[in-house]
Amino acid sequence: MNKFYHIVTYGCQMNVHESEKIAGILSDMGYVSCEEPENADIVVFNTCCIRENAENHAFGNIGMLKKLKSVKKDMIIAVGGCLPQQINKAENLHEKFPYVDIIFGTHNLHELRRLIELKQGRKKTVIEIEDSEGEICEDDRPLRTSYPNAWVNIMYGCNNFCSYCIVPYVRGRERSRDSKKIIEEVKGLIKEGYKEITLLGQNVNSYRGELTFPRLLEKIAQLDGKFRVRFMTSHPKDFSPELIDVMARYPKICNCLHLPVQSGSDSILKAMNRKYTAEEYLKKVEALKKSIPDCAITTDLIVGFPGETDEDFKATEELVKKVGYASAFTFVYSKRDGTVAAKMENQVPEEVSKRRIIELVELVNSQTRVLSATYIGKTIEILCEDYDPKRGLYLGRDEYGRMGYFESDEDVVGQFVMMKVEQANGVSLSGRLVV
Numbered sequence: 001m002n003k004f005y006h007i008v009t010y011g012c013q014m015n016v017h018e019s020e021k022i023a024g025i026l027s028d029m030g031y032v033s034c035e036e037p038e039n040a041d042i043v044v045f046n047t048c049c050i051r052e053n054a055e056n057h058a059f060g061n062i063g064m065l066k067k068l069k070s071v072k073k074d075m076i077i078a079v080g081g082c083l084p085q086q087i088n089k090a091e092n093l094h095e096k097f098p099y100v101d102i103i104f105g106t107h108n109l110h111e112l113r114r115l116i117e118l119k120q121g122r123k124k125t126v127i128e129i130e131d132s133e134g135e136i137c138e139d140d141r142p143l144r145t146s147y148p149n150a151w152v153n154i155m156y157g158c159n160n161f162c163s164y165c166i167v168p169y170v171r172g173r174e175r176s177r178d179s180k181k182i183i184e185e186v187k188g189l190i191k192e193g194y195k196e197i198t199l200l201g202q203n204v205n206s207y208r209g210e211l212t213f214p215r216l217l218e219k220i221a222q223l224d225g226k227f228r229v230r231f232m233t234s235h236p237k238d239f240s241p242e243l244i245d246v247m248a249r250y251p252k253i254c255n256c257l258h259l260p261v262q263s264g265s266d267s268i269l270k271a272m273n274r275k276y277t278a279e280e281y282l283k284k285v286e287a288l289k290k291s292i293p294d295c296a297i298t299t300d301l302i303v304g305f306p307g308e309t310d311e312d313f314k315a316t317e318e319l320v321k322k323v324g325y326a327s328a329f330t331f332v333y334s335k336r337d338g339t340v341a342a343k344m345e346n347q348v349p350e351e352v353s354k355r356r357i358i359e360l361v362e363l364v365n366s367q368t369r370v371l372s373a374t375y376i377g378k379t380i381e382i383l384c385e386d387y388d389p390k391r392g393l394y395l396g397r398d399e400y401g402r403m404g405y406f407e408s409d410e411d412v413v414g415q416f417v418m419m420k421v422e423q424a425n426g427v428s429l430s431g432r433l434v435v
């Protein structure tokens with residue numbers, strides 16, 4: 001009889017990919033995926049703690065399983081990832097949710113099989129939070145769920161200690177994977193039919209294998225086959241002319257770049273410990289646009305960082321206008337215990353942050369709408385990712401990351417298709433297939 005697993009994932013692409021690794025471990029143990037926790041023999045929460053609401057969301061959902069666990073006593077509930085890796089959080093979790101069976105940290109993921117077996121032999125909650133990162137585990141066999149896209153970790157951890165960010169505390173210091181192993185993994189994925197490879201790291205520009213990041217990217221872009229390659233995330237301080245050069249020379253590298261700026265004010269950037277000024281950032285953007293004029297640039301923006309004045313916020317708006325982002329993730333600053341910024345005085349009142357975020361979202365959306373409108377009438381190449389049964393349409397993205405919807409009589413998931421854009425709806429486009 002089949003045993004079933006259900007994974008709930010919060011947070012970034014890194015976590016999405018780690019959930020694929022968790023799925024790989026569970027599938028090796030004979031578990032099969034299921035849609036509803038009610039049908040599962042094991043439920044795994046792969047958590048995020050980058051913002052308070054991600055944490056609260058996870059707490060809420062773990063709490064909701066209490067009733068189910070009281071009637072389904074053999075069901076295993078495991079909570080892993082960034083949330084329990086924070087100082088004292090595993091103990092808090094255990095106190096708050098004593099019915100959780102396994103609590104594990106970011107450095108224990110590859111040990112999940114052992115932890116499950118350990119739990120099966122005893123009543124007590126299994127809590128394992130490794131403090132130090134240790135060797136990179138190359139044995140994982142992720143059960144990929146995002147065909148035709150494949151995520152590939154090239155490095156783990158972060159050394160940057162941006163003053164608002166919890167990541168270096170829960171993911172440890174930077175560790176880069178062996179370049180040859182990464183290239184072998186990508187080759188294997190292309191052979192299996194994956195059409196889009198996204199190289200992942202907290203700051204891919206500080207990748208230090210046998211190759212530098214631009215050289216690694218170049219080697220991957222030189223591989224045979226019809227596929228695209230993307231990467232994220234790039235810290236602006238390390239974004240280099242060499243990388244621009246490689247991006248410009250290889251058509252397989254998507255003409256799009258996620259370059260988080262966070263703020264347009266130099267004093268806020270300094271307080272954030274970002275190690276670049278607005279002018280330095282803009283110079284890099286200018287160099288990129290000079291080499292790749294149609295490059296779609298996306299970013300992350302934080303409003304309400306401690307001490308942010310109206311002038312600082314205006315500087316952010318000015319920078320957004322100068323760059324002309326294809327899209328942006330906008331956030332209200334979220335205080336994270338243990339970070340330097342959490343101890344800063346002059347925290348910005350909530351109503352001020354709310355006003356600023358509304359204004360910023362409108363600015364970013366208006367840029368996105370203007371850019372989308374320029375697509376109308378053009379024919380673009382889309383990699384079809386899925387079929388949306390509710391809308392009766394296939395969907396996929398172009399190399400710039402823009403989502404396109406279209407009808408097709410045939411199943412074209414995993415294929416590159418040409419779409420004539422007829423309508424632009426904010427961030428997404430719709431049109432018809434052309435040959």
Ligand code: SF4
Binds near residue numbers: 161162165235
């Ligand atoms: S670069 Fe900064 S924001 Fe990004 S993960 Fe590292 S510390 Fe966090």
